[in-house]
Amino acid sequence: MRVLITGGAGFIGANFVHQTVREHPDVQVTVLDALTYAGDRSSLASVARAISFAEGSVADADLVDRLVAESDAVVHFAAESHNDNSLDDPSPFVQTNLVGTYTLLEAVRKHGVRFHHISTDEVYGDLELDDPSRFTPETPYNPSSPYSSTKAGSDLLVRAWVRSFGVQATISNCSNNYGPYQHVEKFIPRQITNLIDGVRPKLYGAGLNVRDWIHVEDHNAAVWAILDRGKVGETYLIGADGETNNLQVVRTLLEVFGRDPDDFEHVNDRPGHDMRYAIDASKLRDELGWTPRYTDFRAGLEATVDWYRSHEAWWRPVKAAVEAKYARTGQ
Incomplete structure (x- = not known):
């Protein structure tokens, strides 16, 4: 094939x-x-x-x-x-x-x-x-x-x-x-690479927006x-039944890094930020027999953190430019 x-x-x-x-x-x-x-x-x-x-x-x-x-x-x-x-x-x-x-x-x-x-x-x-x-x-x-x-x-x-x-x-x-090779402009790798650099994570608005x-x-x-x-x-x-709000994602990452779960800073929310996404994947599961392997979100985050720690040469060249771009918008 x-x-x-x-x-x-x-x-x-x-x-x-x-x-x-x-x-x-x-x-x-x-x-x-x-x-x-x-x-x-x-x-x-x-x-x-x-x-x-x-x-x-x-x-x-x-x-x-x-x-x-x-x-x-x-x-x-x-x-x-x-x-x-x-x-x-x-x-x-x-x-x-x-x-x-x-x-x-x-x-x-x-x-x-x-x-x-x-x-x-x-x-x-x-x-x-x-x-x-x-x-x-x-x-x-x-x-x-x-x-x-x-x-x-x-x-x-x-x-x-x-x-x-x-x-x-x-x-x-x-x-x-989420997982390996995701650009550091995205929410989870941005927070992971900030924490690797000793920088406090950034949370959009109140962090109540839910993603699956x-x-x-x-x-x-x-x-x-x-x-x-x-x-x-x-x-x-x-979808993998992984509904979690942004606040909990940030707090979980802080715990993975051994930091206080409230050690983050609020930044300007994104324009038109959608509140909640949620997937019903029953058709995929029932008709095709698919099931997710990563059912523990924290364990998946820990594996992702390990990847970014061991692949710094992959993301480091673009990190400063991404943060400078976010800084211009107060994010």
């Missing part, structure tokens, strides 16, 4: 590449990545000899057509994904998330290649803190940022290409990931379950 992985030098994509090489040795892996600030080829250094790598954009129709023609399946991770950046400049999000997905869909349509589209629970908007419900595949879309709206649009493109052209595609919408955390390896195991056993045209939600 020949698999093209877009965005394979990014956070979730790089972990998917590592997991595929490790657990599916019969699969030939090609990575397509534009190597923007969020893509780092060093994330693939230990598997470089086991894969093929192409640098370029998913919106480059000629390049995409050539790579798709040589593939049996495409797993589409490539996306602009940082909410704050989408508020500063939405244009890259439109180009990558919408035009890039369209370009891939046309290529897989032409060559009859299986397509799996990685999306986010943020397409559904957010839930109130006291709302007992969770997102399901039937939840109406209600995105609240340029990031989530372009991901919602890309999902709808996939659905339309399935219905109109018979493209062999599936979609997964996942909750918030899942370890990246559990996410990628679910993607393989969908590739192997998923029904074409279906949407599967991926």
Whole structure:
């Protein structure tokens, strides 16, 4: 099996590449990545000899057509994904998330290649803190940022290409990931690297915003379950029952570092900060038999802390610039 992985030098994509090489040795892996600030080829250094790598954009129709023609399946991770950046400049999000997905869909349509589209629970908007419900595949879309709206649009493109052209595609919408190789601009690695540097963690506002955390390896195991056993045209939600608010995440990390659980500082909240995400992954569990391995969130955080401690050379070069950018916005 020949698999093209877009965005394979990014956070979730790089972990998917590592997991595929490790657990599916019969699969030939090609990575397509534009190597923007969020893509780092060093994330693939230990598997470089086991894969093929192409640098370029998913919106480059000629390049995409050539790579798709040589593939049996495409797993589409490539996306602009940082909410704050989408508020500063939405244009890259439109180009990558919408035009890039369209370009891939046309290529897989032409060559009859299986397509799996990685999306986010943020397409559904957010839930109130006291709302007992969770997102399901039937939840109406209600995105609240340029990031989530372009991901919602890309999902709808996939659905339309399935219905109109018979493209062999599936979609997964996942909750918030954490784990190795995540850029230090993101919430959990930012706090971990601050603590490694002896800096107090930063908490947005009151820290009551709830996310449904899942370890990246559990996410990628679910993607393989969908590739192997998923029904074409279906949407599967991926979550690990990991609802935790930002305040508790920060306090847990402080405890892991042996610090007082209140040793953090409040910073300006993010504009339009969604309150709560929650995933109902029963369809994935019941139909495909997937279950998460990292069911203890603290243990998952401890493993992630260990990774950042032992891979300082990976994140150190960009840390100062990220903190300077946050400082300009009071965050």
